[in-house]
Amino acid sequence: MSPVRQLFSDNFNSDDAVFRQIADGLTRQGYCVIPGALPEDISDALLSEIITDGTGHFKAAGVGRQDDYLQSHFIRRDNIHWIDGRTAAEQLWLQWTQKLQTFLNRELFLGLFSFETHWAHYQPGSFYKKHCDAFRGEANRIVTVIGYLNPGWTVEDGGDLVIYREDSDDILTKVMPAFGTLVVFMSEEFPHEVQIAHKHRYSVTGWFRLNSSTEYKVDPPK
């Protein structure tokens, strides 16, 4: 643990400090980018699991889920692997995001009910074109969370996340996918894209969802 982080966690609960920053960012502008926000034990565990498992771990990503599942090479070229808590690192990530969910519900009354999350791997030359994670009125994905796992990433490595103003081509911010950086945004509000990565680019991405089950449909799907 770095001396600064040690001081931080000695003085008060550092999870709460990060969660507070996230809640403030969402309230003020609908998104936040916090370098180094992913707790070091979690990001280290996630990183070492990627290295251990290698790229065979990942499957080609589709756009949409289950019934809508569509392989679209034109829109996205990343590989994903859904997280279900079967490894120690996945457990740590799920426990931390569960605490974040509770905090956001308590502070912002968002009514977040569940969390779906996957690993993502962009091979060199991969990208994800401008898209929205949710559509207004559908009330499915409410908050997007992304944690980056790329030590030593530089500007030349590309792979920036570009976040746009709603319904526009105005760029709000560009984020380098550096190790430990966390991005959180309201899923319906911000179109975004991943620019071409020139090196292997790893992350965990997740979405907090409402419970939109009806008599006829279980949503989120089990």
Ligand SMILES: O=C(O)CCC(=O)C(=O)O
């Ligand atoms: O990895 C990123 O920076 C963004 C990924 C993304 O937009 C997605 O998976 O929907």
Ligand SMILES: [Fe+2]
């Ligand atoms: Fe996205």
